[in-house]
Amino acid sequence: MKLVMIGGGGFRTPLVHSALLRDREPGRVTEVALVDVDADRLRTMARILADQAEGVPDAPTVSVHTDVEDALPGADFVFSAIRVAGMEGRATDERIGQSHGVIGQETVGFGGISYALRTLPTVMELARTVKRLAPDAWVINFTNPAGVVTEAMSTVLGERVIGICDSPIGLARRALGTLGVQHGPDVELEYAGLNHLGWLTAVRVDGVDRLPEVLADAGRIESFEEGKLFGAEWIQALGALPNEYLHYYSYRRDVLQADQYAPHTRARYLVEQQDRFWAVAGACEHPYRAWQDSRNEREASYMATNRDSAGMGERDVEDMTSGGYEDVALALMRGIAYDQRARLILNVRNRGALAGLDDDAVVEIPCIVDAAGAHPIPGARVPDFGLGTVTAVKYVERQTIQAALHGDRAAALRALAHHPLVDSVRVARALLEDARSSFPHLSYLS
Ligand code: G6P
Ligand code: MN
Numbered sequence: 001m002k003l004v005m006i007g008g009g010g011f012r013t014p015l016v017h018s019a020l021l022r023d024r025e026p027g028r029v030t031e032v033a034l035v036d037v038d039a040d041r042l043r044t045m046a047r048i049l050a051d052q053a054e055g056v057p058d059a060p061t062v063s064v065h066t067d068v069e070d071a072l073p074g075a076d077f078v079f080s081a082i083r084v085a086g087m088e089g090r091a092t093d094e095r096i097g098q099s100h101g102v103i104g105q106e107t108v109g110f111g112g113i114s115y116a117l118r119t120l121p122t123v124m125e126l127a128r129t130v131k132r133l134a135p136d137a138w139v140i141n142f143t144n145p146a147g148v149v150t151e152a153m154s155t156v157l158g159e160r161v162i163g164i165c166d167s168p169i170g171l172a173r174r175a176l177g178t179l180g181v182q183h184g185p186d187v188e189l190e191y192a193g194l195n196h197l198g199w200l201t202a203v204r205v206d207g208v209d210r211l212p213e214v215l216a217d218a219g220r221i222e223s224f225e226e227g228k229l230f231g232a233e234w235i236q237a238l239g240a241l242p243n244e245y246l247h248y249y250s251y252r253r254d255v256l257q258a259d260q261y262a263p264h265t266r267a268r269y270l271v272e273q274q275d276r277f278w279a280v281a282g283a284c285e286h287p288y289r290a291w292q293d294s295r296n297e298r299e300a301s302y303m304a305t306n307r308d309s310a311g312m313g314e315r316d317v318e319d320m321t322s323g324g325y326e327d328v329a330l331a332l333m334r335g336i337a338y339d340q341r342a343r344l345i346l347n348v349r350n351r352g353a354l355a356g357l358d359d360d361a362v363v364e365i366p367c368i369v370d371a372a373g374a375h376p377i378p379g380a381r382v383p384d385f386g387l388g389t390v391t392a393v394k395y396v397e398r399q400t401i402q403a404a405l406h407g408d409r410a411a412a413l414r415a416l417a418h419h420p421l422v423d424s425v426r427v428a429r430a431l432l433e434d435a436r437s438s439f440p441h442l443s444y445l446s
Contacts, residue, residue, distance in 0.1 A: 008034025
């Protein structure tokens with residue numbers, strides 16, 4: 001089985017590779033093709049993966065490519081995890097946001113829209129190339145903002161593109177951890193919304209919903225990341241567990257204030273942290289170890305500004321253990337490749353599962369995966385208090401797609417001005433101007 005990783009020179013490639021190395025099933029991935037625009041990173045990544053595979057029998061072969069057309073033929077699965085304009089682009093979005101007093105985070109508000117506007121033309125081209133050269137392949141999209149990117153790609157690939165994110169399963173694992181329960185086949189999660197904008201509403205263990213037990217105990221709530229971020233009182237008032245990215249909505253003013261005084265935005269910090277990593281990894285004998293160290297450092301500082309604004313201390317080690325990203329990817333591939341039924345929270349076309357959104361809207365909900373793909377489980381429900389935000393943000397995503405696919409500048413303005421985190425049309429106009437003059441990628445918005 002052949003896996004093509006677009007953006008394969010990216011930092012999270014070894015995570016996916018670790019899941020492949022753990023997989024001992026017959027019919028597992030035997031061939032990995034890394035594709036990246038950066039040949040140096042590809043070279044270093046190939047060395048990291050070789051170091052990581054040291055001593056593992058039957059590790060998949062790894063090839064590197066700067067031309068996607070060389071890599072795609074024969075692909076069974078295509079992972080896409082790219083960052084158009086790189087980490088510097090992410091930093092620019094944050095700076096523009098900051099200068100107008102709005103959030104510039106890579107997936108939320110202005111930052112998410114700007115990032116999508118420069119990413120969509122590239123991923124649409126990729127979708128068409130996959131359709132031409134590997135029409136039977138399944139595309140697993142990691143590229144952020146994952147919901148809107150998946151929806152745009154689905155206009156070419158239909159249900160053959162599936163978006164994934166580790167935050168819903170991470171939240172569920174942490175909540176289960178407070179009960180001493182591990183996530184497994186006996187656990188059924190109810191989660192609904194859009195990517196980075198959803199709520200965990202039930203956690204059934206052997207058929208019994210244990211979420212009320214978590215919610216009843218403030219100490220339990222505040223023992224893990226999301227509980228600390230939002231506070232037990234607010235979570236108890238909601239009666240559901242919010243995705244961590246909702247912190248930007250619920251505590252907007254506080255995050256913006258903390259952001260003003262933060263020595264670095266997230267991306268600015270990562271530009272330096274990652275530059276150090278690539279320099280070390282390129283030169284050292286055991287680059288996989290260097291990767292592990294760098295990853296731990298990156299995870300420990302995740303959402304630092306939000307945590308500062310909530311008065312939280314250091315990030316708990318248990319909150320850092322992911323087991324999300326790579327495991328979701330592997331479970332999804334296995335489900336499809338070996339018809340191994342699995343229940344996963346994925347970004348897929350709605351097809352009637354969530355009331356109030358049309359069939360083609362990509363939503364993040366529990367799905368059953370089998371050889372025919374990912375099937376949304378009907379009956380997922382966004383809590384009443386979230387319906388307005390979900391509807392508004394889906395409208396924003398649609399306008400963003402309209403802008404990118406048709407060079408429609410008015411649609412870009414509608415997207416920005418209607419986002420719940422942009423509070424004035426004047427600001428929306430200024431944001432669009434700044435994004436256009438900072439990114440040549442947006443020249444299509446004439
Ligand atoms: C989580 C989100 C991803 C996002 C990542 C950012 O895992 O689910 O969508 O890419 O955080 O982490 P970073 O270290 O880049 O801030
Ligand atoms: Mn995510």
